[in-house]
Amino acid sequence: MAEVVIVENAEAAGALVAAEIVGLIDARPDAVLGLATGSTPLPVYQALRTRLAGRDVSRVRGFALDEYVGLDPAHPESYRSVITRDVVEPLGLDPRRIHVPDGAQETIRHAGSDYEAAIDAAGGVDLQILGIGTDGHIGFNEPGSSFASRTRVKTLTAQTREDNARFFDSIDDVPMHCITQGLGTILRARHLVLLAFGEGKAQAVADAVEGPLSAILPGSAIQLHPHATVVVDEAAASRLALSDYYRYTFANKPSWQGI
Ligand code: PGA
Numbered sequence: 001m002a003e004v005v006i007v008e009n010a011e012a013a014g015a016l017v018a019a020e021i022v023g024l025i026d027a028r029p030d031a032v033l034g035l036a037t038g039s040t041p042l043p044v045y046q047a048l049r050t051r052l053a054g055r056d057v058s059r060v061r062g063f064a065l066d067e068y069v070g071l072d073p074a075h076p077e078s079y080r081s082v083i084t085r086d087v088v089e090p091l092g093l094d095p096r097r098i099h100v101p102d103g104a105q106e107t108i109r110h111a112g113s114d115y116e117a118a119i120d121a122a123g124g125v126d127l128q129i130l131g132i133g134t135d136g137h138i139g140f141n142e143p144g145s146s147f148a149s150r151t152r153v154k155t156l157t158a159q160t161r162e163d164n165a166r167f168f169d170s171i172d173d174v175p176m177h178c179i180t181q182g183l184g185t186i187l188r189a190r191h192l193v194l195l196a197f198g199e200g201k202a203q204a205v206a207d208a209v210e211g212p213l214s215a216i217l218p219g220s221a222i223q224l225h226p227h228a229t230v231v232v233d234e235a236a237a238s239r240l241a242l243s244d245y246y247r248y249t250f251a252n253k254p255s256w257q258g259i
Contacts (some may be wrong), residue, residue, distance in 0.1 A: 002194070002209050002228035004246035005259060006237045010197045013231045014043025017129070017193055020259050022051050024127055030059040034128030034186075035098070036139075037064065037082045040195050041129050049090050058094055061122055062087070063115075065130075065139040066180035067103040069153060077167045078103070101151060101179040111179055112151040119185065128189035132196050132219050135159050136204045140180035141218040149182030183221040192228040193259070194219070196236040205232055206239035229259045 007013045021044070024031045035041075064083050073080040080100045088095050099118055102111040119125065130138050135157060141149065142157045156164075156178055165171040186192065196205045208219030209230055222228040237243050 002192075002222050002225070002230045003249070003259065004209060004230045004232065004237070004240065004243075005250050006232055006234060006243060006247055009233055010043045010195075011047075013195055013197070013233065014045075014047040016231060016259060017044045017195065018047035018051050020193070021048060021127060022055075023258065025052070025055065025057065025060060028126065029056065030061060032122050032124065032126045033060065033062040034125040034130075034189050035062045035064045035083055035087055036129045036131050037066070037079045037086070038131045040131035040197060042086065044129060044195070045086050045090065052091055057092055060093055060097065062093065062098040063119055063122070063125055063181075064098075064100040065128075065186070066178050067101040068175040069103040069108060069177035069179055070105050071103060071175050073100075073103075101181070103179050108153060108179065112153070115151040115179075115181070116185065119181075119188075125189035127191045127193060128186060130186070130192060130194040130222075132194060132201060132204045132208060133160055134163060134200055134204055136207055136217045136219045138183070138194070138208075138219050138221070139186060140178040141183050141186075141221075143216045143218060145183055145215060145218050147187070147213075147215065147221050147224065148184040150185050151179065151181050153177055153179050183218060187221060187225055190227065192222055192225050194222060194228065194230045195232070196230070197233045199235040199238065201232075201236045202239040205230065205236050206241070210241055231259070 067079045071078045101115045161174040207217040213220050
């Protein structure tokens with residue numbers, strides 16, 4: 001099962017995950033990070049700003065999870081723009097080493113297999129940061145996604161379009177399609193770190209960690225991974241049946257082990 005770490009707040013989660021990423025980069029200066037967009041990973045990127053300052057990050061590589069289809073990459077809400085603004089620029093990463101799936105209509109038919117090939121050529125993702133949608137999606141793998149899925153085009157659910165409408169002028173401006181790493185792609189990363197904060201994510205977290213393995217609960221795919229860490233605040237942990245056990249095991253974890 002995934003290791004669940006219940007922390008006081010999002011800032012503490014950011015510090016914990018950032019420390020793991022810094023350790024990874026120290027050990028492997030050309031580490032491959034799996035980058036997530038959305039509000040959830042922001043505390044990690046915030047914590048990395050100070051922790052990576054002064055370190056050489058010129059060789060760090062990264063792959064984003066997903067992108068909207070048909071949105072100009074220069075649009076402020078394209079995930080290319082978001083990753084540039086939230087991650088690449090503040091952390092001083094080399095933009096040529098940071099990949100985002102290509103959502104251009106003209107090349108969309110082979111964009112998925114191109115992205116898979118690029119991840120393989122990089123030797124795979126070392127640490128994949130994940131958020132989780134209120135409907136349980138990871139990446140943009142909406143309910144029903146195959147656990148074996150690869151990077152491909154998906155139709156966003158009405159709920160996800162509503163959740164993301166806050167970034168656009170109106171819900172009509174939220175694209176209907178996305179290109180996302182598949183659940184099978186995500187499961188190939190060597191370490192999964194899923195973060196979630198707030199009561200609104202509590203059910204999705206409980207389903208992902210303790211629910212049955214089911215395509216209707218895409219987050220439950222993490223149960224198949226040998227090294228998955230779930231970092232949540234109290235509110236997002238509130239529906240976990242085994243929360244006392246998770247607290248007990250983390251409190252008694254050997255200090256050398258990391259997350
Ligand atoms: P959020 O999105 O981090 O903005 O809540 C999570 C997701 O949709 O995966």
